[in-house]
Amino acid sequence: MNEYHHFLRTRRSIRRFNPDPVPASVIDTILATATFAPSAHNLQPWRFVRIQSDSAKEKLGEALMAKMRGDMEAENASQAKIQERIAVSLRRIAEAPVIILLCRDETAIQKDEQEEEIMGIQSVAIAGLQLLLGAHAEGLGGNWICWSLYAQEATKKALDLPKSWLPEIIFFLGYANETPPNAVRKSLENLRITI
Ligand SMILES: Cc1cc2nc3c(=O)[nH]c(=O)nc-3n(C[C@H](O)[C@H](O)[C@H](O)COP(=O)(O)O)c2cc1C
Numbered sequence: 412m413n414e415y416h417h418f419l420r421t422r423r424s425i426r427r428f429n430p431d432p433v434p435a436s437v438i439d440t441i442l443a444t445a446t447f448a449p450s451a452h453n454l455q456p457w458r459f460v461r462i463q464s465d466s467a468k469e470k471l472g473e474a475l476m477a478k479m480r481g482d483m484e485a486e487n488a489s490q491a492k493i494q495e496r497i498a499v500s501l502r503r504i505a506e507a508p509v510i511i512l513l514c515r516d517e518t519a520i521q522k523d524e525q526e527e528e529i530m531g532i533q534s535v536a537i538a539g540l541q542l543l544l545g546a547h548a549e550g551l552g553g554n555w556i557c558w559s560l561y562a563q564e565a566t567k568k569a570l571d572l573p574k575s576w577l578p579e580i581i582f583f584l585g586y587a588n589e590t591p592p593n594a595v596r597k598s599l600e601n602l603r604i605t606i
Contacts, residue, residue, distance in 0.1 A: 425552025428585030444545035448538040451530035456519035457538040460512040472504045474569035478562035508585030514576040552587035
């Protein structure tokens with residue numbers, strides 16, 4: 412196995428960061444690398460929001476937590492459990508050295524067809540992976556967080572995003588303060604057929 416495969420296989424989700432700041436130039440490099448992802452018709456539907464200020468973090472947290480609270484109440488979770496989950500989530504937002512919200516521009520589509528929309532979503536997801544790999548190349552850890560998908564309109568409104576930008580993925584990035592356990596992967600033998 413050559414070093415590139417080793418590099419790809421050693422990217423892991425990192426959820427705890429040390430507080431060291433990440434230079435802006437490093438973040439720029441990572442985002443620029445993400446834009447080299449392939450995309451359907453080369454439409455490049457990805458858009459990036461760097462959430463840096465305390466006030467922006469607070470607005471993001473409020474938008475996401477309102478939805479989280481509503482969902483947990485609908486599932487009859489206890490108030491104590493809701494409070495605990497929200498406190499942990501808000502702390503993660505507050506402490507994340509870098510937060511990137513990856514959006515899809517819903518106008519970056521060739522035809523108004525469901526398949527084209529799916530291709531746009533697929534393209535943004537690939538840019539998301541490329542972003543995580545770019546972070547890995549810079550010695551940073553990162554984590555893909557799906558919260559914004561459950562609160563797209565609230566997130567858009569809270570951050571006053573352009574109308575056509577749909578929040579899809581949140582990334583927390585920073586220098587790792589944990590060593591994740593070994594990657595758990597299903598055996599390829601159970602995942603493929605040859606025909
Ligand atoms: C579509 C998607 C959604 C994810 N959502 C979350 C999330 O909301 N919170 C989280 O901690 N990790 C999330 N993850 C990270 C996965 O849990 C992680 O990739 C998986 O457990 C494999 O671990 P690894 O990335 O270290 O290889 C998500 C990953 C993907 C691709």
